Amino acid sequence: MATVTELLLPIEMDLEHLLKDLRVLIGAGHPILQAAAEHLFSAGGKRLRPGIVLLLSKALSVDGQFSKRHRRLAEITEMIHTASLVHDDVVDDASTRRGVETVHNRFDSKVAVLAGDFLFAQASWHLANLNNLDVVKLLSRVIMDLAEGEVKQGLSKFDAKQTIETYLEKSYFKTASLIANSAQSVGVLSEVSDIELKCLYNYGKQLGLAFQVVDDILDFTSNDKQLGKPAANDLLNGYLTAPTLFAIEANPRLSELINREFSLEGDIEKALQIVRDSNAITRARSLAENFAKESCESIKWIPESPSKRALLDLPEYVLGRLY
Amino acid sequence: MATVTELLLPIEMDLEHLLKDLRVLIGAGHPILQAAAEHLFSAGGKRLRPGIVLLLSKALSVDGQFSKRHRRLAEITEMIHTASLVHDDVVDDASTRRGVETVHNRFDSKVAVLAGDFLFAQASWHLANLNNLDVVKLLSRVIMDLAEGEVKQGLSKFDAKQTIETYLEKSYFKTASLIANSAQSVGVLSEVSDIELKCLYNYGKQLGLAFQVVDDILDFTSNDKQLGKPAANDLLNGYLTAPTLFAIEANPRLSELINREFSLEGDIEKALQIVRDSNAITRARSLAENFAKESCESIKWIPESPSKRALLDLPEYVLGRLY
Numbered sequence: 066m067a068t069v070t071e072l073l074l075p076i077e078m079d080l081e082h083l084l085k086d087l088r089v090l091i092g093a094g095h096p097i098l099q100a101a102a103e104h105l106f107s108a109g110g111k112r113l114r115p116g117i118v119l120l121l122s123k124a125l126s127v128d129g130q131f132s133k134r135h136r137r138l139a140e141i142t143e144m145i146h147t148a149s150l151v152h153d154d155v156v157d158d159a160s161t162r163r164g165v166e167t168v169h170n171r172f173d174s175k176v177a178v179l180a181g182d183f184l185f186a187q188a189s190w191h192l193a194n195l196n197n198l199d200v201v202k203l204l205s206r207v208i209m210d211l212a213e214g215e216v217k218q219g220l221s222k223f224d225a226k227q228t229i230e231t232y233l234e235k236s237y238f239k240t241a242s243l244i245a246n247s248a249q250s251v252g253v254l255s256e257v258s259d260i261e262l263k264c265l266y267n268y269g270k271q272l273g274l275a276f277q278v279v280d281d282i283l284d285f286t287s288n289d290k291q292l293g294k295p296a297a298n299d300l301l302n303g304y305l306t307a308p309t310l311f312a313i314e315a316n317p318r319l320s321e322l323i324n325r326e327f328s329l330e331g332d333i334e335k336a337l338q339i340v341r342d343s344n345a346i347t348r349a350r351s352l353a354e355n356f357a358k359e360s361c362e363s364i365k366w367i368p369e370s371p372s373k374r375a376l377l378d379l380p381e382y383v384l385g386r387l388y
Numbered sequence: 389m390a391t392v393t394e395l396l397l398p399i400e401m402d403l404e405h406l407l408k409d410l411r412v413l414i415g416a417g418h419p420i421l422q423a424a425a426e427h428l429f430s431a432g433g434k435r436l437r438p439g440i441v442l443l444l445s446k447a448l449s450v451d452g453q454f455s456k457r458h459r460r461l462a463e464i465t466e467m468i469h470t471a472s473l474v475h476d477d478v479v480d481d482a483s484t485r486r487g488v489e490t491v492h493n494r495f496d497s498k499v500a501v502l503a504g505d506f507l508f509a510q511a512s513w514h515l516a517n518l519n520n521l522d523v524v525k526l527l528s529r530v531i532m533d534l535a536e537g538e539v540k541q542g543l544s545k546f547d548a549k550q551t552i553e554t555y556l557e558k559s560y561f562k563t564a565s566l567i568a569n570s571a572q573s574v575g576v577l578s579e580v581s582d583i584e585l586k587c588l589y590n591y592g593k594q595l596g597l598a599f600q601v602v603d604d605i606l607d608f609t610s611n612d613k614q615l616g617k618p619a620a621n622d623l624l625n626g627y628l629t630a631p632t633l634f635a636i637e638a639n640p641r642l643s644e645l646i647n648r649e650f651s652l653e654g655d656i657e658k659a660l661q662i663v664r665d666s667n668a669i670t671r672a673r674s675l676a677e678n679f680a681k682e683s684c685e686s687i688k689w690i691p692e693s694p695s696k697r698a699l700l701d702l703p704e705y706v707l708g709r710l711y
Contacts, residue, residue, distance in 0.1 A: 095539050152505055156498045174497055175479045179538060181501075182475055182508075186528075186535035189512055193528040198521050205509075205516040212509035215502060216418050 066385045067378050069113070075372045076119035083115055083140055090140075091184060101168050101180040105147050114146050115139035117272070117379070118247050121265065124364075124372035125255040134195055134254050141188045141195075141204065142247045148184035149211045151177050156215060157302075199253045203246040214238030222303035225320035229310050233274065241273025264363045268376070271360035276383050278353040281306035283386065285340060297337055301327070307349040308340055315343035350387060357384050389708045390701050392436070398695045399442035406438055406463055413463075414507060424491050424503040428470050437469050438462035440595075440702070441570050444588065447687075447695035448578040457518055457577050464511045464518075464527065465570045471507035472534045474500050479538060480625075522576045526569040537561025545626035548643040552633050556597065564596025587686045591699070594683035599706050601676040604629035606709065608663060620660055624650070630672040631663055638666035673710060680707050 073080060088106045092099030118139040122131035153159070154167040155174045161167060169177035185208070192204055217235050221227050237245075248269030252262045281299060285308050289296040299306050303326065305313075313319045319339045327333045340346070357380035367373045396403060411429045415422030445458035476482070477490040478497045484490060492500035508531070515527055540558050544550050560568075571592030575585045604622060608631050612619040622629050626649065628636075636642045642662045650656045663669070680703035690696045 095543060097542075098539065149505075152501050155501050158498070174501075175481070178475050178478050178497075178501055178504075179535075179542070182472075182504075183535045183539065185505075185508060186532040189528040190532040193521070193525040196521065198516070198519065198524070201521070201524055202516045205512040209509040209513040212502075212506045216421065216506065219420075219502070220418060 067382055069382060072375045072378055072382055073112075073116045073120070075123060075370075075375055076116060079119050079136065079139075080112055080116055083119075083136065083143070084112065087140060087143060090187065091180070097172065097176055098180055098183060101151075101172060101176055104166075104168060104171060105151070105180070112143065113276075113379075114244060114247065115143040117244060117269070117376070118142050118251055120372045120376050120379075121248055121251040122255070124367050124370055124376060125251065125257060129370065129372075132254070134197075135251065137191055137195060138200070138247065138250055138254060141191050142243065144184045144188040144191075145204065145207060145211070146243060148181045148188065149215075151181040151184070153215055155181075156219070195254075197253060200250045203250050203253070207243045207246045210238040210242035214242075218304065221305070223305075223323055223326050225305065225313055225323040227305060227310070229307065232305070232307060232310055236274055236277040237270065240277040241270045244273040244276075245269035261366065264366065268360050268363040271356045271363065272380055272383065275353045275356035275360060275380055278307050278349055278356065279383050279386055282308055282346060282349050282353065285337070285346065286387070295337070297333070300336060300340075301333060307352060308345045311345035311348045312340040312343045315339075315345060353384060353387075357381065390705055392705060395698045395701055395705055396435075396439045396443070398446060398693075398698055399439065402442050402459065402462075403435055403439055406442075406459065406466070407435065410463060410466060413510065414503070420495065420499055421503055421506060424474075424495060424499055427489075427491060427494060428474070428503070435466065436599075436702075437567060437570065438466040440567060440592070440699070441465050441574055443695045443699050443702075444571055444574040445578070447690050447693055447699060448574065448580060452693065452695075455577065457520075458574065460514055460518060461523070461570065461573055461577060464514050465566065467507045467511040467514075468527065468530060468534070469566060471504045471511065472538075474504040474507070476538055478504075479542070518577075520576060523573045526573050526576070530566045530569045533561040533565035537565075541627065544628070546628075546646055546649050548628065548636060548646040550628060550633070552630065555628070555630060555633055559597055559600040560593065563600040564593045567596040567599075568592035584689065587689065591683050591686040594679045594686065595703055595706065598676045598679035598683060598703055601630050601672055601679065602706050602709055605631055605669060605672050605676065608660070608669065609710070618660070620656070623659060623663075624656060630675060631668045634668035634671045635663040635666045638662075638668060676707060676710075680704065 084106050088102050091102035091106070118135070119131070122135035122139070123129055151168050155169045155177045159167050160170040167177070168180055189208075192201055195201070214235055217238065221231065221235070245266045246269070249262050249266040252265040257265070284299045284306070285295050285297060288294055300309055303323075305323065309319070316339050319336055322332045322336045325332070327336065360380045361377050364373070364376055367376070407429050411425050414425035414429070441458070441462040442454075445454035445462070446452055474491050478492045478500045482490050483493040490500070491503055515524055518524070537558055540561065544554065544558070568589045569592070572585050572589040575588040580588070607622045607629070608618050608620060611617055623632055626646075628646065632642070639662050642659055645655045645659045648655070650659065683703045684700050687696070687699055690699070
């Protein structure tokens with residue numbers, strides 16, 4: 066199976082430039098923000114979001130070239146994503162994210178608030194100057210969805226009565242909305258038809274949902290390097306994701322443990338055992354597979370090119386993280 | 389002299405509705421945000437910013453009526469202002485603002501980050517849906533200026549070498565930009581001429597600067613209710629405003645005290661004495677008077693009406709706070 070680096074190969078150089086530009090843009094003139102920018106936009110991150118925007122931009126262009134506005138859109142996407150991560154880390158009081166120390170922990174929450182605001186502000190300014198009201202609307206919707214998702218996530222902590230639908234709605238707000246609406250925005254800039262716009266949106270939405278479900282499964286199945294066992298951080302913190310919600314359906318006793326917020330000794334181990342003994346992981350996996358499949362279906366109409374190939378391989382790559 | 393309540397009389401009901409709408413909009417569906425919204429949008433605040441937008445909307449309308457979009461613009465203005473205050477209070481670690489406990493202190497900084505993000509997000513969403521790219525650009529510039537102002541303010545703490553120009557630039561970013569650009573936005577929605585747009589911008593800019601300078605003078609001259617003497621909070625925290633910068637010109641010894649960040653006993657008292665013994669307050673006052681005068685000059689062309697009268701009286705009211 067392809068690695069993410071291979072997938073992003075068609076736009077590798079563009080992505081590198083973009084990250085360099087972002088580091089300069091955010092860091093300019095402020096030593097502390099500069100340190101935060103270095104930290105945030107250093108090499109090594111996956112940068113899937115701007116990667117998808119650039120791959121789509123290339124795939125939708127006749128000659129494989131794309132405009133400065135497409136490039137700017139990719140930058141805006143990454144700015145919004147990073148800004149929301151930095152603020153979420155303050156709200157969730159997270160000390161690390163994917164093994165890297167958070168800005169809020171490395172510096173302090175003041176720098177994190179400032180850096181996030183600065184990124185949001187830059188994003189909204191560059192967005193306005195793309196001079197396209199439709200794109201402004203699509204991405205301001207994303208900013209609203211991200212805030213709404215964070216609020217909803219906080220509200221539904223340890224709520225064992227929530228449905229898989231609420232979970233998917235939250236996942237859309239927090240993850241899929243940005244990918245869906247930025248994919249559609251590429252279509253707007255590339256002036257594709259209304260039906261094709263819908264397909265692009267759908268590609269991003271389904272890919273985003275697949276991505277989120279896979280992430281949530283991995284929290285249960287992948288071994289934490291330091292712990293040597295699954296971190297199950299989401300469950301511990303009361304964030305009930307697909308595996309947990311399916312496990313509750315299979316064994317309602319799990320609800321009791323959640324309702325008392327794992328306050329008795331051994332509760333969390335019991336909860337993990339219930340998840341493992343049920344068909345929850347299998348069901349969650351098949352949910353992700355469906356999203357991935359639908360995602361691919363949505364862009365069949367795009368003409369063949371290495372970029373299109375990469376876009377079709379992306380959902381498979383996302384699923385591949387499970388094996 | 390008129391009170392602010394008298395000045396806002398022409399749009400009193402509109403302003404009341406607006407605050408009610410904001411409370412509902414922000415609080416809907418989230419108990420903690422609701423508490424924060426009650427706290428932020430409770431009656432009693434001066435609400436000068438949406439007040440100016442509504443007065444201008446009324447003054448520029450032939451029949452004294454204005455559209456839903458004008459009203460929405462006023463709401464957006466207040467959302468952006470409040471969002472930036474809430475986040476600034478986290479960054480500045482402020483426990484009270486104008487005698488009222490800050491969100492960050494009353495709840496915690498997580499709620500403050502969330503509430504601010506939610507407000508910014510709502511603002512950017514409603515902004516996009518005003519369906520006017522010029523207005524989107526003007527107000528996204530404001531969001532950028534606010535972030536930039538907060539960054540610059542942090543950087544220039546205890547910097548005795550900064551000039552009055554840097555101070556005014558910062559004041560523009562932090563205070564005047566919002567009033568200037570929202571005033572111009574009213575003009576865009578009311579379809580006035582380009583020259584008139586400039587005048588509206590200028591009215592807001594000069595009024596905003598007058599407002600900021602007066603605020604900064606008051607920190608030195610008005611007695612804090614609890615302290616029974618001027619709070620001089622800005623100076624204590626290293627924010628060097630007009631009075632301080634003029635006092636440095638008159639007596640460079642003040643720089644030494646600032647450079648050592650008032651670390652020796654009696655430093656702050658000495659500094660205040662230097663400000664008092666100099667012509668700094670007089671010079672700052674005359675600076676504010678000039679801004680106020682220019683502000684009035686900028687809107688002479690607006691047809692007579694009670695709203696125009698109130699707009700002309702506003703700069704005088706701002707100065708009146710000094711006496």
